[in-house]
Amino acid sequence: MKKPLLSVITVVFNNVKHIERTIKSVAQQTYPNIEYLIIDGKSTDGTLAIIEKYKENIDIVLSEPDKGIYDAMNKGLKLAKGDYILFMNSGDEIYDKNTVATIFKDQAFADIYYGETEMIDEDLINQGQRRHKAPERLDLNSFRFGMSVSHQAIYIKKSITKFYDPQYQLSADIDWILDAISKAKTIMNTKMYVAKYLIGGMSKKRQRQSLLERYQIFKKYYGFFPNLFNHVIIAFKLAFYYLKKGKTND
Template identity: 65%
Template sequence: MFQPRLSVITIVYNNVHDIERTVLSVLGQTYSNIEYIVIDGASTDGTLEVLKKYESRISKLVSEKDKGIYDAMNKGLALAEGDYVLFMNSGDEIYAADTVEKIFASEPDGDIYYGETEMYDENWKSLGQRRHKAPENFTWRDFKFGMSISHQAIYIRRSLTEPYDLDYKLSSDIDWILKAAKRSKKIVNTRMYVAKYLVGGMSKKRHRQSLIERFHIFSKHYGLIPNLFNHGIIAAKLAAYYVKHKRTND
């Protein structure tokens, strides 16, 4: 049986409202070969007290100030010892108790495993599938029209990863996934929901900055001229999507 060690990394700062859901979704997995790492940014709202309730079941718990989300994620990545890494940050959840078990049972020895994400609002009410559906066969070229796989829904062989680029404050996860995907030889579509995602994160709150960063990242990986062309297609698809849904709601 293929049972690699998975390092699940959660970063959190002052999110006492949601952190326990995330922790329990990891600790409740039927798959036993999991290293769980939690990086707390020196929370002051009771988050750390919640984490300490589960400290005996958390492999590594760090609570200290950081320089932002990707600095915290780099701390977790540096501590990880598993064969694969998954970032399941505060507010998000692994989809079901047997999700990790099913992922590694789907096919052995993949470089990347991925699946679909279900969206949830702040009241933890389902909003359905992401607008960007995961591609049937994923390669690094598939992000050219947008991030078609969410960060919470991708398991990457740790040896293929590198630290997040701290020059990006909101979209470094896209750059990180693309770099790993370029090095991957075997990418497995699990064809199932693997994550629950809480909408309204920092990239949504600072949407303009996030879009500018994404444009630079896509230009770096795909070239400026192709990226300009691709963004024209993105704009057309987005307009068609909103027109369709406006008619549906009218």
């Protein structure tokens, strides 16, 4: 059976500290059919020198100014030729060298594959599993109380993807995933860790705006009153988690 082409897209801007880990996690995959694209926002801190070091492992490098992370991600989508799309942005990693090969091994071509995410901090110390665990069965209802699958941990057939909506500056990935789920006919749980996620991104630094965007996105998919009720539950769960753990990472 023909192995599907996976387009892995990395978006980066001035992240010389972490870009090499991300590139190596893609370059070291044992799966033979990967197209790797790096979309750089015209970095000036040495990031491009690291990218140049691995040029033989990268199919496309585009380095030019952009209008933000989702504009850059849309550039990657336009250039990608794969059957499936995976966004693995700078600082994040594919879980281990056999991850992609295991996902596509002896399995029917599902519209979506997903798995669990391990969190790491700036010192690369394991912070455990995300607060929102990957559901046993993924569907639209899975996101009612939060982002149950991170974008690093979901492989989506390109034919059911859309471009990221530029009206959202911090949470367009939620809208993008929910739109794909609404179109998918077959969704497969890999039941394994598939990604490492570097915590502390822009959505954490501008959390209020991120939460407001999430609210509007969830309202679009779930309706006004169900979404309002769901957010009351979210608030209670978040407060309980904060009291228990002392922090939130997702």
